[in-house]
Amino acid sequence: MSQPDPKRVKVDDDAPYELIYWPGLPGRGEFVRLVFEEAGVPYTDIAQNQEKAFDAVTKLTALDNVGDEHNPPALAPPALKHGNLLISQTTNILLYVAPRVGLAPKEGNGVYHLNEIALTIMDGLVNELHDTHHPIAVGQYYSEQKEEAKKRSSYFIKERLPKYFKYMQRLFDAKTSGEGPWLYGDSLTYADLVLFQAVDGTKFAFPKAVEKMEKSGEYDGVFKAYQAVKERPNISKYLESDRRQAYGDGIYRYYPELQDEE
Amino acid sequence: MSQPDPKRVKVDDDAPYELIYWPGLPGRGEFVRLVFEEAGVPYTDIAQNQEKAFDAVTKLTALDNVGDEHNPPALAPPALKHGNLLISQTTNILLYVAPRVGLAPKEGNGVYHLNEIALTIMDGLVNELHDTHHPIAVGQYYSEQKEEAKKRSSYFIKERLPKYFKYMQRLFDAKTSGEGPWLYGDSLTYADLVLFQAVDGTKFAFPKAVEKMEKSGEYDGVFKAYQAVKERPNISKYLESDRRQAYGDGIYRYYPELQDEE
Numbered sequence: 001m002s003q004p005d006p007k008r009v010k011v012d013d014d015a016p017y018e019l020i021y022w023p024g025l026p027g028r029g030e031f032v033r034l035v036f037e038e039a040g041v042p043y044t045d046i047a048q049n050q051e052k053a054f055d056a057v058t059k060l061t062a063l064d065n066v067g068d069e070h071n072p073p074a075l076a077p078p079a080l081k082h083g084n085l086l087i088s089q090t091t092n093i094l095l096y097v098a099p100r101v102g103l104a105p106k107e108g109n110g111v112y113h114l115n116e117i118a119l120t121i122m123d124g125l126v127n128e129l130h131d132t133h134h135p136i137a138v139g140q141y142y143s144e145q146k147e148e149a150k151k152r153s154s155y156f157i158k159e160r161l162p163k164y165f166k167y168m169q170r171l172f173d174a175k176t177s178g179e180g181p182w183l184y185g186d187s188l189t190y191a192d193l194v195l196f197q198a199v200d201g202t203k204f205a206f207p208k209a210v211e212k213m214e215k216s217g218e219y220d221g222v223f224k225a226y227q228a229v230k231e232r233p234n235i236s237k238y239l240e241s242d243r244r245q246a247y248g249d250g251i252y253r254y255y256p257e258l259q260d261e262e
Numbered sequence: 263m264s265q266p267d268p269k270r271v272k273v274d275d276d277a278p279y280e281l282i283y284w285p286g287l288p289g290r291g292e293f294v295r296l297v298f299e300e301a302g303v304p305y306t307d308i309a310q311n312q313e314k315a316f317d318a319v320t321k322l323t324a325l326d327n328v329g330d331e332h333n334p335p336a337l338a339p340p341a342l343k344h345g346n347l348l349i350s351q352t353t354n355i356l357l358y359v360a361p362r363v364g365l366a367p368k369e370g371n372g373v374y375h376l377n378e379i380a381l382t383i384m385d386g387l388v389n390e391l392h393d394t395h396h397p398i399a400v401g402q403y404y405s406e407q408k409e410e411a412k413k414r415s416s417y418f419i420k421e422r423l424p425k426y427f428k429y430m431q432r433l434f435d436a437k438t439s440g441e442g443p444w445l446y447g448d449s450l451t452y453a454d455l456v457l458f459q460a461v462d463g464t465k466f467a468f469p470k471a472v473e474k475m476e477k478s479g480e481y482d483g484v485f486k487a488y489q490a491v492k493e494r495p496n497i498s499k500y501l502e503s504d505r506r507q508a509y510g511d512g513i514y515r516y517y518p519e520l521q522d523e524e
Contacts, residue, residue, distance in 0.1 A: 089381040137417040155399040
């Protein structure tokens with residue numbers, strides 16, 4: 001067959017995992033980092049080298065990037081290289097990595113529940129969090145859409161944040177959450193790491209609103225799981241290391257003027 | 263083991279496929295319908311019965327829904343029931359169904375490329391399309407955010423639409439697209455159906471802008487694949503049937519005042 005057969009990209013299990021993401025902020029790359037860190041599986045994170053990271057992301061997102069022999073082009077980072085395979089989209093990378101590193105079942109249908117939870121938290125809560133400061137134009141400055149950002153944030157705090165936290169709490173109230181503080185089944189899965197990072201970023205962006213929810217006692221499952229992830233030995237070491245990027249001008253931003261006014 | 267083991271929800275291959283979605287609009291449920299229709303695989307679509315559909319979606323999205331013995335609760339439709347398994351999130355449902363009905367490879371890593379493409383088109387283009395008419399508050403009326411919708415639509419037409427269409431065109435320019443008019447490999451996959459519906463919905467919402475892109479000749483791969491899907495025997499029969507919902511007040515809306523002004 002003269003055509004490449006992309007359906008059959010073979011990957012050597014020993015191939016190194018290489019994360020390609022912007023330097024200087026946790027962003028969506030953080031969800032991928034947490035999976036490797038919790039699992040104790042080695043990976044390289046190009047964001048650790050600012051210059052190389054800018055080069056790699058610029059190449060990845062170039063308008064003339066048409067991929068390579070094995071892989072279609074990606075639209076945006078994060079991307080993961082594993083041998084010949086290059087994949088993008090955060091939940092997709094998690095879906096690929098988690099079963100390989102022991103953070104999702106390798107067989108059966110549980111992975112579709114985990115992917116559903118990851119998608120709901122990430123493409124719901126995390127994307128909407130981003131749009132609170134960029135409701136009109138992702139490529140324009142915050143200062144150019146400040147007025148609309150105030151409106152969207154106010155609605156987000158009042159309606160959307162409780163909606164997503166109630167959803168996450170219901171996952172703990174469900175029979176599928178099993179023993180222990182975890183979201184799904186009896187042991188930690190990558191969905192717990194997704195929840196952790198989403199809650200952590202939300203706390204950074206809207207600290208007053210999250211504190212109010214925590215004190216209400218209505219979301220105990222959510223905050224217990226958040227704390228349990230934070231105290232995992234590998235995660236707690238990671239959070240104190242310089243591999244953890246500080247929050248800045250990424251998805252999660254703190255603007256005093258966008259906070260709850262009550 | 264006294265705890266349920268959700269990682270092991272067994273599904274009988276002969277179990278019927280049941281789609282749960284709002285009645286009266288194509289919406290995100292449409293991506294799921296197209297997969298079954300193209301594959302010629304029987305499914306029930308509760309949206310065909312308006313009253314039953316409202317009941318089912320209301321039950322699914324109820325704030326006290328905590329799932330069942332096998333499944334966590336879903337936040338929003340579409341959901342798919344297959345035997346004991348209930349899963350939600352559009353790209354997740356496609357990932358589950360497509361390999362089972364012959365529209366994605368059953369093994370190997372190709373499925374991660376297909377999921378990446380589906381996610382980029384759906385959580386990018388389709389979600390942003392929705393936000394053109396609801397930039398501030400998804401739960402409020404369009405008329406309450408008309409001014410902001412005009413701003414966001416203008417930016418969407420100028421910057422975002424070409425960005426996504428260029429991305430889709432690059433998928434055809436890539437070595438991974440193979441022979442034929444298809445996105446990935448040599449034969450039709452569910453990613454082509456995702457592209458079809460995304461382009462079709464965009465044509466409905468922003469006809470002038472899409473016509474301009476089509477005439478430019480810069481996106482020939484995209485429009486050829488769109489046409490090739492439309493002409494598939496099963497799809498063309500489906501589009502003329504009453505199983506295909508008409509566009510209305512869903513994700514894809516046509517507002518004359520949001521069109522390109524040039």
